[in-house]
Amino acid sequence: MPAYKRGKKSRPSSAVDTPVHVDVAKEAEPLANFRESGINNLYAVAKPFKRTSEFMSTGRWKNLKQVIAQEQAKDWPIEFPTYWSIDAPPSLLPQKKYCDITGLPAKYTDPKTNVRYHSAEVYQIVKTLPPGSEQLYLALRNANIVLR
Numbered sequence: 001m002p003a004y005k006r007g008k009k010s011r012p013s014s015a016v017d018t019p020v021h022v023d024v025a026k027e028a029e030p031l032a033n034f035r036e037s038g039i040n041n042l043y044a045v046a047k048p049f050k051r052t053s054e055f056m057s058t059g060r061w062k063n064l065k066q067v068i069a070q071e072q073a074k075d076w077p078i079e080f081p082t083y084w085s086i087d088a089p090p091s092l093l094p095q096k097k098y099c100d101i102t103g104l105p106a107k108y109t110d111p112k113t114n115v116r117y118h119s120a121e122v123y124q125i126v127k128t129l130p131p132g133s134e135q136l137y138l139a140l141r142n143a144n145i146v147l148r
Contacts, residue, residue, distance in 0.1 A: 097109075098116065099116055100140065100141065101115075101117060101118070101125060101126065101137070102118050102122055104118040105118065106118055108123070110126055114134075114138060114145075115129075115137055
């Protein structure tokens with residue numbers, strides 16, 4: 001990495017004042033050992049700092065059909081959740097409430113008709129519904145009350 005891209009390291013003030021002596025003979029020693037080693041091809045030398053093929057991903061993505069086929073080939077316990085057994089326990093969160101007229105998230109409920117609505121504009125529509133039609137909206141979400 002070039003020196004201008006490296007982070008600036010702070011040194012103690014005494015290190016700045018003292019001259020740095022480099023022993024050229026020690027730096028040339030590894031180069032001489034390399035020449036004497038008889039290695040001609042650097043690609044054949046093991047490089048422990050490089051990632052080997054066993055840790056590298058193949059870069060291939062599997063589609064859902066391949067994942068399901070692979071999971072069905074294995075012997076999984078019956079209770080183990082997989083892609084092909086989508087049974088899930090009931091949610092701990094409360095059920096979301098949606099407007100019976102628009103389908104948007106409902107913040108309000110009409111106390112007289114029990115119809116859920118999203119805003120004041122929708123409430124004006126709920127108030128103008130003919131009698132008995134609110135039961136049709138409630139029947140859509142299986143909340144209608146049948147009086148006998």
